[in-house]
Amino acid sequence: MAENGMENGEFSFAANGSTNGGKGRNGLAKIQTHKKKGDEICHDDSAAPVKAQTIDELHSLQRKKSAPTTPIKGMQGGFAAVSEEERQNQQLQSISASLASLTRETGPKVVKGDPARKTETPKHVTHHHHHHHYAPTLSTSDSALKFTHILYNLSPGELYEQAIKYEKGSFITASGALATLSGAKTGRSPRDKRVVKDETTADELWWGKGSPNIEMDEHTFLVNRERAVDYLCSLDKVFVNDQFLNWDPNHRIKVRIVSARAYHSLFMHNMCIRPTPDELEDFGTPDFTIYNAGQFPCNRYTHYMTSSTSIDLNLARREMVILGTQYAGEMKKGLFSVMHYLMPKRQVLSLHSGCNMGKNGDVALFFGLSGTGKTTLSTDHNRYLIGDDEHCWSENGVSNIEGGCYAKCIDLSGEKEPDIWNAIKFGTVLENVVFDEHSRDVDYSDKSVTENTRAAYPIEYIPNAKIPCVGPHPKNVILLACDAFGVLPPVSKLSLAQTMYHFISGYTALVAGTEDGIKEPQATFSACFGAAFIMLHPTKYAAMLAEKMRKHGATGWLVNTGWSGGSYGSGNRIKLAYTRKIIDAIHSGTLLEANYAKTEVFGLNIPTGIEGVPSEILDPINTWSDKKAYKDALLKLGGLFKKNFEVFANYKIGTDNKLTEEILAAGPNF
Ligand SMILES: Nc1ncnc2c1ncn2[C@@H]1O[C@H](COP(=O)(O)OP(=O)(O)O)[C@@H](O)[C@H]1O
Ligand SMILES: C=C(OP(=O)(O)O)C(=O)O
Ligand SMILES: [Ca+2]
Numbered sequence: 001m002a003e004n005g006m007e008n009g010e011f012s013f014a015a016n017g018s019t020n021g022g023k024g025r026n027g028l029a030k031i032q033t034h035k036k037k038g039d040e041i042c043h044d045d046s047a048a049p050v051k052a053q054t055i056d057e058l059h060s061l062q063r064k065k066s067a068p069t070t071p072i073k074g075m076q077g078g079f080a081a082v083s084e085e086e087r088q089n090q091q092l093q094s095i096s097a098s099l100a101s102l103t104r105e106t107g108p109k110v111v112k113g114d115p116a117r118k119t120e121t122p123k124h125v126t127h128h129h130h131h132h133h134y135a136p137t138l139s140t141s142d143s144a145l146k147f148t149h150i151l152y153n154l155s156p157g158e159l160y161e162q163a164i165k166y167e168k169g170s171f172i173t174a175s176g177a178l179a180t181l182s183g184a185k186t187g188r189s190p191r192d193k194r195v196v197k198d199e200t201t202a203d204e205l206w207w208g209k210g211s212p213n214i215e216m217d218e219h220t221f222l223v224n225r226e227r228a229v230d231y232l233c234s235l236d237k238v239f240v241n242d243q244f245l246n247w248d249p250n251h252r253i254k255v256r257i258v259s260a261r262a263y264h265s266l267f268m269h270n271m272c273i274r275p276t277p278d279e280l281e282d283f284g285t286p287d288f289t290i291y292n293a294g295q296f297p298c299n300r301y302t303h304y305m306t307s308s309t310s311i312d313l314n315l316a317r318r319e320m321v322i323l324g325t326q327y328a329g330e331m332k333k334g335l336f337s338v339m340h341y342l343m344p345k346r347q348v349l350s351l352h353s354g355c356n357m358g359k360n361g362d363v364a365l366f367f368g369l370s371g372t373g374k375t376t377l378s379t380d381h382n383r384y385l386i387g388d389d390e391h392c393w394s395e396n397g398v399s400n401i402e403g404g405c406y407a408k409c410i411d412l413s414g415e416k417e418p419d420i421w422n423a424i425k426f427g428t429v430l431e432n433v434v435f436d437e438h439s440r441d442v443d444y445s446d447k448s449v450t451e452n453t454r455a456a457y458p459i460e461y462i463p464n465a466k467i468p469c470v471g472p473h474p475k476n477v478i479l480l481a482c483d484a485f486g487v488l489p490p491v492s493k494l495s496l497a498q499t500m501y502h503f504i505s506g507y508t509a510l511v512a513g514t515e516d517g518i519k520e521p522q523a524t525f526s527a528c529f530g531a532a533f534i535m536l537h538p539t540k541y542a543a544m545l546a547e548k549m550r551k552h553g554a555t556g557w558l559v560n561t562g563w564s565g566g567s568y569g570s571g572n573r574i575k576l577a578y579t580r581k582i583i584d585a586i587h588s589g590t591l592l593e594a595n596y597a598k599t600e601v602f603g604l605n606i607p608t609g610i611e612g613v614p615s616e617i618l619d620p621i622n623t624w625s626d627k628k629a630y631k632d633a634l635l636k637l638g639g640l641f642k643k644n645f646e647v648f649a650n651y652k653i654g655t656d657n658k659l660t661e662e663i664l665a666a667g668p669n670f
């Protein structure tokens with residue numbers, strides 16, 4: 001760790017992109033697109049672009065003038081190779097290629113700027129720089145005459161104006177956030193996710209029972225892609241965001257998000273890493289592109305479709321298509337799936353976890369399914385926030401994948417969660433909340449639209465965010481479970497084998513709303529605390545985690561942020577203030593030194609006392625008035641764990657069978 005100097009929370013990775021010979025300027029090896037010989041279908045921004053000579057001719061009648069939305073760097077030093085106009089043209093060509101039909105000879109032409117901003121037609125631009133080396137061909141199909149205005153990397157202010165002018169349900173709240181509605185879907189639709197199964201992915205990915213990867217073929221993907229692109233091209237404008245994922249400069253990827261709503265563009269502006277003007281200028285071809293045509297349904301008669309919603313991932317093409325859902329979380333978690341594929345290939349572990357760092361550089365990871373407390377507990381006024389949801393653990397330490405946070409807002413209060421409360425200001429997207437018509441004060445207790453109300457804000461809206469969002473190797477690995485049975489202890493210290501057992505199990509009681517269709521909490525097992533997003537078999541991630549935890553001496557903890565004093569319905573959720581005290585004791589190291597007792601059935605080591613927490617709640621049996629009911633619930637949950645783990649019993653984890661056997665023995669015993 002010597003080269004990763006760390007003073008006063010100023011930890012950063014050294015960028016050594018130069019060691020990645022041949023992997024492109026951002027160090028990422030291109031994903032192989034298995035292009036078949038003689039295949040007419042080609043999508044490569046670096047290939048023959050749209051016929052630029054005809055663009056200006058075609059557009060001279062309709063092109064609307066607008067101020068540049070991206071600060072343009074002028075000629076500098078002796079290196080400036082392209083003029084501003086040329087650079088803008090190249091950018092438009094790249095986007096044009098993204099939006100091109102794959103089956104017609106020409107795609108739509110794109111023009112920069114808001115079509116509604118009707119100003120004089122700019123004077124005809126003559127081509128002084130004959131930098132196009134291809135021969136212009138005549139475009140004859142109708143689609144060649146189509147054009148779409150591109151609203152490229154707009155600022156929050158511009159996106160506010162777009163949303164308020166054109167999208168019903170967009171309002172400015174009293175604190176300055178942009179309130180939006182996500183439409184019929186207010187949570188993710190994991191059953192509508194499809195992944196293209198081709199020769200490569202058939203071998204590489206996790207398929208079958210328990211896997212989130214429901215297959216589709218390449219052709220069906222292209223049918224949906226065409227539908228999405230045609231929809232987007234039928235609009236008079238689309239939003240394009242060019243941004244980054246992963247704060248580790250060696251493993252950063254470039255993403256392009258094409259969407260129809262200002263809401264989606266602002267959401268991704270907040271959630272992905274925002275490029276500087278210089279970085280944007282050199283952006284080039286994205287590594288991955290999302291086509292979000294969420295307002296438009298998929299065709300239910302298309303093969304593999306089981307509803308009018310479809311979220312389709314094609315790793316070979318480096319593309320994702322979204323049809324039939326406007327829930328913005330699909331984009332962020334869709335890209336997370338992509339990272340779960342790309343990163344392990346480079347020996348980097350991708351994690352569905354929050355992450356923060358103490359003043360002394362001690363890093364903690366917070367794993368857990370939706371609603372278990374990753375965002376709430378990683379946002380801690382006494383610690384540096386590295387990120388709330390998606391991270392990578394590489395040889396250098398941890399890095400956030402994202403540039404923003406996505407907090408649940410239900411019952412949010414300024415007293416209990418001041419940092420999140422204060423982050424809900426100008427620039428923040430507030431999804432599906434209810435507010436006073438006149439005062440615009442948000443009622444965070446109102447579930448009329450959904451229980452899954454959300455706020456998406458840039459990470460720097462949290463005052464003690466750690467920028468750049470990277471840190472040293474974790475010291476504590478905290479597994480969060482929201483146990484609706486009320487039988488898991490508020491905190492247990494785990495052995496490495498127990499950590500792996502609970503990591504692979506990924507237990508929680510799913511809190512209503514985040515996944516579409518879930519209304520009541522129910523016990524759920526989701527491998528690696530994120531089965532909806534992992535692409536490889538869970539044991540691959542588990543082996544990597546075990547190896548890293550062992551190598552760096554991290555301690556595992558299981559924290560129940562769910563029920564105490566009875567199951568859901570009779571007990572109550574453990575007070576956030578108590579959970580925070582528990583987490584404080586983990587961070588400070590005092591809990592590591594505490595006295596422990598072992599529980600029956602799960603064999604968990606529970607501390608006998610923690611400062612600021614009533615001792616009697618530490619062993620859940622004390623909080624239940626009906627001891628028989630407690631034992632029944634405990635055995636019931638233990639049984640569910642056992643049943644869930646059966647499928648993993650046959651898998652080898654790591655290089656030998658030793659770890660596998662230890663892990664199997666670390667589960668409930670009765
Ligand atoms: N004891 C507790 N620990 C953590 N969160 C709690 C607790 N009690 C209630 N909550 C609430 O549960 C929710 C946790 O959600 P969140 O932090 O967004 O989870 P995640 O980021 O893992 O999806 C928040 O609304 C939080 O206020
Ligand atoms: C965005 C999500 O993340 P989380 O609920 O884990 O914060 C989600 O699951 O839709
Ligand atoms: Ca592309």
Ligand SMILES: [Mn+2]
Pocket residue numbers: 371374375376388389406407408
């Ligand atoms: Mn979260």
